[in-house]
Amino acid sequence: xxxxxxxxxxxxxxxxxxxxxxxxxxxxxxxxxxxxxxxxxxxxxxxxxxxxxxxxxxxxxxxxxxxxxxxxxxxxxxxxxxxxxxxxxxxxxxxxxxxxxxxxxxxxxxxxxxxxxxxxxxxxxxxxxxxxxxxxxxxxxxxxxxxxxxxxxxxxxxxxxxxxxxxxxxxxxxxxxxxxxxxxxxxxxxxxxxxxxxxxxxxxxxxxxxxxxxxxxxxxxxxxxxxxxxxxxxxxxxxxxxxxxxxxxxxxxxx
Numbered sequence: 001x002x003x004x005x006x007x008x009x010x011x012x013x014x015x016x017x018x019x020x021x022x023x024x025x026x027x028x029x030x031x032x033x034x035x036x037x038x039x040x041x042x043x044x045x046x047x048x049x050x051x052x053x054x055x056x057x058x059x060x061x062x063x064x065x066x067x068x069x070x071x072x073x074x075x076x077x078x079x080x081x082x083x084x085x086x087x088x089x090x091x092x093x094x095x096x097x098x099x100x101x102x103x104x105x106x107x108x109x110x111x112x113x114x115x116x117x118x119x120x121x122x123x124x125x126x127x128x129x130x131x132x133x134x135x136x137x138x139x140x141x142x143x144x145x146x147x148x149x150x151x152x153x154x155x156x157x158x159x160x161x162x163x164x165x166x167x168x169x170x171x172x173x174x175x176x177x178x179x180x181x182x183x184x185x186x187x188x189x190x191x192x193x194x195x196x197x198x199x200x201x202x203x204x205x206x207x208x209x210x211x212x213x214x215x216x217x218x219x220x221x222x223x224x225x226x227x228x229x230x231x232x233x234x235x236x237x238x239x240x241x242x243x244x245x246x247x248x249x250x251x252x253x254x255x
Contacts, residue, residue: 005157007218011117016251018159020229024049036246064101073135075143092125092140096147103250107231111159111249116149122251137208151213158219164200166225
C-alpha cells in the first residue's frame, strides 16, 4: 500500500508515506487506491481511499490535505485542515502544525517530501518538469524557512516518478531547458527516435535541491511508467485510456 524513505523513517516524531495504487476500493482504470479528486472516479470511492490513507498514517481523515495543483512554482502554508472545496491553487504545502498530513498528488510527476527535524517544519512539493523548471522546490524551501527551518538541516526524499528510461520528450522540450541553462544538457540522453530525447526528471530534481542547499537527499528510484503498482499519466495515454488515477504522497509531524 505504501513505500517509505529510509532517511525519513529514521527521524523521530515524523510520519510519511509514498502510497502505491494498492489497498483501495476503486475499480477499472482507477484500481484501486485512487486519490485523485480531479479524476472522473466515483467521489465516494476516492473519499474512502483517502480515509484509508489517513488511517494508515494515523491521521484524522480531514487532516490529510492536498492543494489544487496547477504546475506552478507556488507554495502555501497550512496551519490546519481546509475543506476539499476550498483547496488553494499551489504545488507545494509547508507546515509546522502537528498531526496535519500535507500531501501532493502525482501520476508521473515527482513528489518531494522535506523536513527540518530540528525546527520541526515539513514540506511536500509536486515537482513535474514545469514546476521544477520554474522553481517549485526553491519556493518550498523558502516557505519552510519562513516557518523557522534551515535549508542546511533539511532532509528530502524523492518518491516514485517517471524515470529517464521511460520519459521521451521532443526537441522543443530540450530547447526549453537548454535556454534556461546550457548545463541542463546533462539531463538528456539520445532517444532511439529521431528528434527526441530521454529526460532525467529525478536527476534534475536532485540538482535543484542541491543547488538550493539541501544536501541530504533520498531517492526511492521507482519508475511509475514501468511499474504497474503506480498510476502513470503517460502509460494511460499510450494505452488510450481516457483518464488515470492519482497517488497521494504525504508527510506529517507527530504531536
